[in-house]
Amino acid sequence: MAEAGRPVTPRPVSPRPVTRRFGPVNWLGVASLVRREIKREWRFFGVAILGPALQASLFAAVFTLAAGEAVPTLGGIGFFDFLAPGLVMAAIMQRAFECTAYTLMFDKLEAAIEDLLSAPMTPAEILAGWIASAFAITGGVGLTVALAMALFGLDWPAHPLLALWFVACAMLLFAAAGVIAAIVSEKWDGLSGKETFVLLPLIFLSGAFFPLEAVPDGAWRAAFQANPILYLIDGFRFAMIGRSSVDPATAASVALVAAIAMTAAAHALFRSGYKIKP
Amino acid sequence: MLCAVMTATPSDSPNSAASSAPSAPGPSAPGPSAPGEALADRNRPPPGTRRRLSKALGPRRFGRVNWLGLWSLYLKEVRRFMNVATQTVAAPVVTTLLFLAIFTLALGRSVETVQGVTFSQFLAPGLIMMAMVQNAFANTSSSLVISKIQGNIVDVLMPPINETEFVVAYAAAGMTRGLVVGASVGIVMAFFVTVEIHHLWAVLFFSTAASLMLSSIGIIAGIWADKFDHMAAITNFVITPFAFLSGTFYSIERLPQPFYDIAHLNPFFYMIDGFRYGFIDSSDASPWLGVAVMSAINIALLVTSWMLVRRGWKLKA
Numbered sequence: 079m080a081e082a083g084r085p086v087t088p089r090p091v092s093p094r095p096v097t098r099r100f101g102p103v104n105w106l107g108v109a110s111l112v113r114r115e116i117k118r119e120w121r122f123f124g125v126a127i128l129g130p131a132l133q134a135s136l137f138a139a140v141f142t143l144a145a146g147e148a149v150p151t152l153g154g155i156g157f158f159d160f161l162a163p164g165l166v167m168a169a170i171m172q173r174a175f176e177c178t179a180y181t182l183m184f185d186k187l188e189a190a191i192e193d194l195l196s197a198p199m200t201p202a203e204i205l206a207g208w209i210a211s212a213f214a215i216t217g218g219v220g221l222t223v224a225l226a227m228a229l230f231g232l233d234w235p236a237h238p239l240l241a242l243w244f245v246a247c248a249m250l251l252f253a254a255a256g257v258i259a260a261i262v263s264e265k266w267d268g269l270s271g272k273e274t275f276v277l278l279p280l281i282f283l284s285g286a287f288f289p290l291e292a293v294p295d296g297a298w299r300a301a302f303q304a305n306p307i308l309y310l311i312d313g314f315r316f317a318m319i320g321r322s323s324v325d326p327a328t329a330a331s332v333a334l335v336a337a338i339a340m341t342a343a344a345h346a347l348f349r350s351g352y353k354i355k356p
Numbered sequence: 357m358l359c360a361v362m363t364a365t366p367s368d369s370p371n372s373a374a375s376s377a378p379s380a381p382g383p384s385a386p387g388p389s390a391p392g393e394a395l396a397d398r399n400r401p402p403p404g405t406r407r408r409l410s411k412a413l414g415p416r417r418f419g420r421v422n423w424l425g426l427w428s429l430y431l432k433e434v435r436r437f438m439n440v441a442t443q444t445v446a447a448p449v450v451t452t453l454l455f456l457a458i459f460t461l462a463l464g465r466s467v468e469t470v471q472g473v474t475f476s477q478f479l480a481p482g483l484i485m486m487a488m489v490q491n492a493f494a495n496t497s498s499s500l501v502i503s504k505i506q507g508n509i510v511d512v513l514m515p516p517i518n519e520t521e522f523v524v525a526y527a528a529a530g531m532t533r534g535l536v537v538g539a540s541v542g543i544v545m546a547f548f549v550t551v552e553i554h555h556l557w558a559v560l561f562f563s564t565a566a567s568l569m570l571s572s573i574g575i576i577a578g579i580w581a582d583k584f585d586h587m588a589a590i591t592n593f594v595i596t597p598f599a600f601l602s603g604t605f606y607s608i609e610r611l612p613q614p615f616y617d618i619a620h621l622n623p624f625f626y627m628i629d630g631f632r633y634g635f636i637d638s639s640d641a642s643p644w645l646g647v648a649v650m651s652a653i654n655i656a657l658l659v660t661s662w663m664l665v666r667r668g669w670k671l672k673a
Contacts, residue, residue, distance in 0.1 A: 080525065102409045122585060125585060125588045129592045129593075130587075131650075132593065132596075132597070133592070133596070134591060136549050136596065136597060136601070139600075139601065140600050140601065140604070140605040140606065141459075141462065141463075141605075143605065143606040143610050143611070144459065144463055144467065144475075144605040144606040144610075145466070145467065145608070146467070146610050163460075168520070209417055225546050267440060267443055268445075270443060271442060271443065271447075274443075274447040274450060274451065275446075275450060276448070276449065278450075278454060279450065279454060282454040282457070282458055283454070283458075286458075287458040287459075287461070288458055288461035288462035292461040292462065292464075292465065293461065328538060
């Protein structure tokens, strides 16, 4: 946003295109893109990194206060133990989506995307740069939220590697979804509409805050079970506290398949130049 | 008197503004001046000449209150959010329903009653109030910050709208957004939860007073903030915590001792508690105390924002 006032100076175009003077992957290009995205995010440090931690703490506080003594367990798991992994995961998902979506949307509307498109980078490299920076930023967010939850009493994960697996899948899935949402949206309104009316309901109604058993049996529960985010969150919950309502192996595979499918879709869409290239 | 304003052509204003800049005492007749000069003078008003400025503009050609200006500014602010009603009205409705869903699903079966009603009946008024305060605040603060950053705030400062009319128009528009959002959330929520109104006066008073309070805070915050970041920081670190921790989701009886007393110093607690009293006929504190607290705070905030606009702090060069 802060760059709004700066005019975009077109770079001089070399008179004739030359062949790529580097190997199969433009590592320098990807690294530069990642560095730019992280620098960009760093300026909003307070709101971008601390905001989610504060929000998760607020949720933890109000849930715990509202539950009081009446709710010792949710789905057979201690109330806070159930809630905390959900809060961490919800924060990671939302931030991963925003990282790529806001960047791409801003660049698209300010026509700064031209700089990126004219750089000697393939769509896959650009996409990799965006996703890698989303990983770095969201990793910071996830860590601060997890630390905040640790203050409330979240334990060290039961299966740390499995936890990382689910975190990585969630980041990939939502960073790719952010790219798709930003490409498809015409304006900021459209993007925030997708965030409010699609992303938020999917995250909120995914078992982050309540167990699947609380949903009335039948069509409703079937609908909830069809939500892939449920597997990400419940799998992560298993990795953190060693118990959950879905089978961890199923959850891990659903998470991977969903993440790869979304990334492939984002790549195909970005590569086609839909709504980005004239 | 409305005709007088309407017949004043736009070309009148630069000339009269120009004539006012040289510190001519008393109401002098606006002399002809070059348009370029008028522009230059408009950009740098000499310091400390505010009072003389308005005198030199000549007598106002409408009564004590510029009703047309007030109404136009109010309408502009209302249309600003109604144009994007999906974002400003529908989005809060969806978010609030999601909150209702997750809290009811997570706690509804175990927490049977709070203050003698079911948990969702207890929760609904708090959620309506939360949506109202967040949106009333967002309306005035975002409008002012965007105007300041884009520079079109001069369009509001230049016309013959005085500080009172400025504050009233903005605060009323923010209040309107709060009430529109509150009514929409309430209507949609009534499909899912039993919403009974026991004391209509309390519902009306506390919704109006709360929206007005947050829209005045929004004016002050909007004047203070220089960037969107500042605004996001206030929303994230001040407004949301207050809206969350003031008894929206739980009865403050649950709070351990030091916090229970602190909660009684929190104005957000009185608005939520009083508003809920209108729905469930039971409250933590006396609703009349709430009326007194809300009235006093509203007056204080309106006077503060009036003084800030009058001084032109961070608004005028």
